[in-house]
Amino acid sequence: MFDPTAFENMKVVLEGALYDLDITGDIIITDRNDWINTAKLSRKFDIYFQLPENPVTAKLELDSSLENLAAELLPGYASDILSGCYINLEFSFSHQQRIVDYKKVEKVLLDIWGENRKVIQSVTFYPLQKEKIMTSVASVKFDRIIYEDQMNDLVDMIDVMITTLEQLSSFL
Numbered sequence: 001m002f003d004p005t006a007f008e009n010m011k012v013v014l015e016g017a018l019y020d021l022d023i024t025g026d027i028i029i030t031d032r033n034d035w036i037n038t039a040k041l042s043r044k045f046d047i048y049f050q051l052p053e054n055p056v057t058a059k060l061e062l063d064s065s066l067e068n069l070a071a072e073l074l075p076g077y078a079s080d081i082l083s084g085c086y087i088n089l090e091f092s093f094s095h096q097q098r099i100v101d102y103k104k105v106e107k108v109l110l111d112i113w114g115e116n117r118k119v120i121q122s123v124t125f126y127p128l129q130k131e132k133i134m135t136s137v138a139s140v141k142f143d144r145i146i147y148e149d150q151m152n153d154l155v156d157m158i159d160v161m162i163t164t165l166e167q168l169s170s171f172l
Contacts, residue, residue, distance in 0.1 A: 005072055006148040007064035007085050011045045014060065017155045018047055027051060027162065041066040056168045058161050059090040068145070084145040087154070089113075089161065090137055091168055097125060097132030100172070105138050108167050112160060113140050138168075 004012075011034075021027045031048040046061040063086040071082035091109070102121055109119045118141040125134040146154065 005064070005069060006083055007043050007045075007062065007068070009148055010085055010146070010151065010154060011062055013151055014062065014154055014158070015045075015047065017158055018049060018060075021158070022049070025052065030057060041069065043069075051162065051165050051169070054165055054169045055095075055172060056091055056093045056165050058165055059092070060158075060161065061088040061090070062086075063088065082145065084147040086144075087142050087146050087157075089140040091140075091164060092135060092137040093168070093172055094133055094135045095172065097134050100136055102136075104171060105136070105168065109138055109140055109164065112164050112167065117141065118143060 015032075018027065018029060022029045027049045028051070029047060029049045033044070033046050035044040036042075037044070043064045044061065045063075046059055048057055048059045050057050064084075067082050068084060071079050100123075105121060106119050110117065113119075120139045120141065121136065122139075123134055123136050125132065
């Protein structure tokens, strides 16, 4: 019988938890992607969601490389160290061209996700467009492998993402 990988198991649990919240109306799923890179033998899953009446979008990304897959399938190949996935989070919002208090955005993210997380912010805009709309993206990087035995933490992380959406939208 086929034994799903850690990536598949985590993806299914996260996807199910998010779609349950979508069905109850607590969140609105706006997009999802399931990527397989056959050149590098890697997988990536991402899902985007918002709170109702909230301008901030959250993106949860699950990423697994060939090394992660090999660690699961090949006995002795760094099984304990590499058999898992990477998780990245993004929070994005569009706004009129104005200065956003990016230090406050960073403080909110570090207060919620912890001082040991890496927060990266970027802003994009089209300078020749009549309406000067900017898109700000704040990424939270975990920079470590998440293992299958942390599945309950992944589901709890969704609640923390919802809290992040609420706090970011409160001052935008």
